Amino acid sequence: MIVKPLLIVLFLALAACSSAPQKPEQPEDQQKTQESQPGTDSLASLPVNSRKFKIVKAAQDEWIFFGRQKVVIDGEEESIPHVGIWEDADASHSDRINQYWSAVGEYWLSGNDCNQPWSAAFIGWIMQAAGVSETLFPRAIAHQSYLNHFLANAHNPGAPLIPHTIQEYKPKPGDLICANRGEDAPTEAIEELPDTLKAKLHCDIVVETTGQTLQAIGGNVRNSVSKTILTLSPEGYLQFSSARPWLLIIENRLD
Numbered sequence: 001m002i003v004k005p006l007l008i009v010l011f012l013a014l015a016a017c018s019s020a021p022q023k024p025e026q027p028e029d030q031q032k033t034q035e036s037q038p039g040t041d042s043l044a045s046l047p048v049n050s051r052k053f054k055i056v057k058a059a060q061d062e063w064i065f066f067g068r069q070k071v072v073i074d075g076e077e078e079s080i081p082h083v084g085i086w087e088d089a090d091a092s093h094s095d096r097i098n099q100y101w102s103a104v105g106e107y108w109l110s111g112n113d114c115n116q117p118w119s120a121a122f123i124g125w126i127m128q129a130a131g132v133s134e135t136l137f138p139r140a141i142a143h144q145s146y147l148n149h150f151l152a153n154a155h156n157p158g159a160p161l162i163p164h165t166i167q168e169y170k171p172k173p174g175d176l177i178c179a180n181r182g183e184d185a186p187t188e189a190i191e192e193l194p195d196t197l198k199a200k201l202h203c204d205i206v207v208e209t210t211g212q213t214l215q216a217i218g219g220n221v222r223n224s225v226s227k228t229i230l231t232l233s234p235e236g237y238l239q240f241s242s243a244r245p246w247l248l249i250i251e252n253r254l255d
Contacts, residue, residue: 041173042208051254052174054130059205059217062126066093066225073230078243086223087111087118100125100219104139114223119143119202122219123176126205132254136160143178143201150250154193162251165190166238169249171206176250177216177238178203189240190247201247204228212236 043060046053063069069084087097094111100118101109103125109116123146124139138146153159166189171177180186182200204218212232219225233239238246 040208040210042210043173046173047255051130051132052252055126055132055205055252055254056173056207058126058129059207062096062122062219062225063217063227065096069222069224069226071221071226071228073228073241073243076241076243080222080226084224084226087220088114088223097121103128104141106141117220119218119220120145122225123203123205136254143203144197144199147178147201147203147248147250148196151193151196160253162253163193164249164251165193166240166246166249167191169251170232170236171209171214171238171249172252173206173208174252174254175206176203176248176252177206177214177246178248178250180245180247185242185245186247187242187245189245193248197247203250209236214238 043053043056046056063084067084068082070080070082072079072081085093088094088111097111097113097118098107098109100121101107101116104121106116106121109118111118120140120143123143124137127137128139138149140146147163150159150161150163154163166177179202180199181202184199202218202221204216204221206214206216207227208215209232212234214230214232216228216230217225218228221228228244230244231239238249240246
């Protein structure tokens with residue numbers, strides 16, 4: 001990891017233990033998750049009893065628990081302006097990763113198993129915490145498993161979770177944004193939905209959009225639960241980049 005003043009340059013890290021940074025002090029002005037600014041789609045814009053609200057709230061609560069780590073995507077580069085608490089920093093956070101793994105049936109894994117990517121387990125735990133049934137959102141240790149379930153129902157108008165390419169749909173709070181990862185990641189955005197996926201993938205939960213800025217929370221992003229902040233196109237669409245090769249958006253139609 002190369003450290004610059006106020007900037008930690010990173011790659012999308014989805015594995016490998018490292019020496020954890022010191023636990024950051026919690027900011028005095030704790031974020032008010034249910035406040036929003038004009039023109040903002042966020043937790044405050046969702047019906048309080050809806051599953052979308054519960055999904056976004058659960059993701060935000062986990063991000064706060066892990067020290068509010070932030071990842072910023074600026075063109076083709078990523079940085080960490082604020083480092084949070086890492087998966088193996090202490091027993092309480094390692095045990096929290098164990099809860100994520102338990103949601104997908106891997107009861108013996110924890111944050112100390114840093115060579116095991118846990119981003120899909122995090123998504124599964126969030127859905128479980130929000131009361132989304134496994135029939136609607138299959139729990140899985142790999143993102144491709146539940147994404148292939150959604151792709152198989154992509155043309156069902158009554159499906160509650162609908163996949164889209166990044167050019168045809170503008171993401172909103174409660175949606176998933178998904179990217180390829182690994183050496184075989186594509187060099188440009190796909191124009192049509194695939195029938196199935198076999199690649200290594202990563203998904204985040206959209207928690208806020210404001211103008212051309214999107215915020216999304218995901219697990220196992222640089223060894224923590226991180227909030228990724230990125231710039232949308234002038235029209236409000238995800239922009240493909242080599243730093244995060246976005247592939248799909250899963251539209252969340254759950255009430």
